[in-house]
Amino acid sequence: MQTLGNHRFLVLGSGGREHALCWRLSQPDHSEGQRRQHAVYAAPGNPGIAKIVTCAPIPLNDFQAIAQFCLDQGIDVVVVGPEQPLVDGIADYFALRADLAGVKVLGPNKDCAQLEGSKAFSKAFMARHNIPTAAYQEFTQADLAACLAYIQTQPLPIVIKADGLAAGKGVIIAQSYQEATEAVTEMLSGEAFGAAGERIVIEQFLDGKELSYFVLADGTGHYLTLPQAKDYKRIGVGDTGLNTGGMGTISPVPFADEAMLAAVDATIVRPTLAGLEQEGLHYVGFLFIGLMVVDGKPYVIEYNCRLGDPETQSLMMRLGPDLADAFVAAANGELSTWEGRSLCTTNQPVCTVVLASGGYPGTFEKGLPISGHETHLGNPDIEVFHAGTALEADGKLVTSGGRVMAVSATATTWPETIALAQSATAAITWEGRYYRSDIGVV
Ligand code: AMP
Ligand code: GLY
Helix, strand or coil: CCCCCCCEEEEEECCHHHHHHHHHHHCCECHHHCCECCEEEEEECCHHHHCCCEECCCCCCCHHHHHHHHHHHCCCEEEECCCHHHHCCHHHHHHHCHHHCCCEEECCCHHHHHHHHCHHHHHHHHHHCCCCECCEEEEEHHHHHHHHHHHHCCCCCEEEEECCCCCCCCEEEECCHHHHHHHHHHHHCCCCCHHHHCEEEEEECCCCEEEEEEEEEECCCCEEECCCEEECCEEECCCEEEECCCCEEEECCCCCCHHHHHHHHHHHHHHHHHHHHHCCCCCEEEEEEEEEEECCEEEEEEEECCCCCCHHHHHHHHECCHHHHHHHHHHCCCHHHHCCCCCCECCCCEEEEEEECCCCCCCCCCCCECECCCCCCCCCCEEEEECCEEECCCCCEEECCCEEEEEEEECCCHHHHHHHHHHHHHCCECCCCECCCCCCCC
16 A cells, blocks of 8 residues: 655635634544545634634735745645635745745646636637637726616626626626616726726626536646535525625536536537647646536536535535545646546535525624534534634634535435534524525425
């Protein structure tokens, strides 16, 4: 038996996605007679993460302090959770400093991260490489009149997207020309999203089933496919109401059959990675492809340069200890050694339900005391991942964000899994807490 080494990871971020990553990476690996335990740190982390790994209170934009922490702790791989540090160039910063040669960043550099950081860039990239996506036109501030005239020629509903990062709020699906006109005018004036909205993309509305698809790429054209998930994005039961960061996920996705997944690989993943390489963009890290499946055919809705939240919570429940080795191989450009292998993945269903503050995604109160979050400790079928939580001076856990926690549950069948996720979620409470009662049902 080959004895595999222990790795040293720093996970950047403070949400449920990062809690799930820390949970997975920090579990002892006793597979195939191994006795491995990786060292896992998080920055800045959250109270849930702090229960399982050491957290360092470093802000995500302080690359110098992050680098110093890596040198002090002998970190091998920095796993970047959210998009902002990637779009801001954390991978470029590490690559430029000779003293950081031993620390690899699992995340794309600034140029590659434009796939998420600029909708105009990603749409033009897809057009150049014949990757199926919604038809579109790009407009800037100077084109307001042309843009308003263009809208009138398009069928409804019409999709309007701010070019830059807008914290998941930069997409408007306008049901009337008046709504579209108002959205475009606000965005192009910079009123709605500042500079992020001064360039916009108007695209065709695709009516289909949404699927979150993830690959792990190593910057040499090699990649591994991670499990897929379905995200329930709307706030209301029955997929109604405002868009959110995600109110729950399931994995595997019942409608993602083998033929469709093969089509995603052939028509989207391969052309994307080949196109990047062709343009001199060596993409390292997670590529999250938001897909819309229309009549069995997949189209790209968006690229993200990170994992999804709350998709990651469901994914981590299905993946095994070899994920840590895949992270190290990808960060080092060595996924060619995984040729013909795939990640150990259980096919048992997983359902993740997000607990949100009352009022989210609008305004909500913070600082409300949480109870019941330790009810499930020790139950191997249920994990509670923290997102917007904080500890008060007296050690009391309180809410501190819109999406506060996520509960992931697994059982043998879908009905049992969905029921377990619901009952486990119901046990956690605070004033006004909200969750969807239909995650996995529709
Ligand atoms: P995005 O921020 O690009 O993920 O968009 C947010 C949500 O808007 C997506 O998850 C979809 O539900 C929806 N959306 C975006 N683009 C389109 C489109 N072209 N057609 C239909 N729905 C879309
Ligand atoms: N859950 C969707 C996202 O992370 O963007």
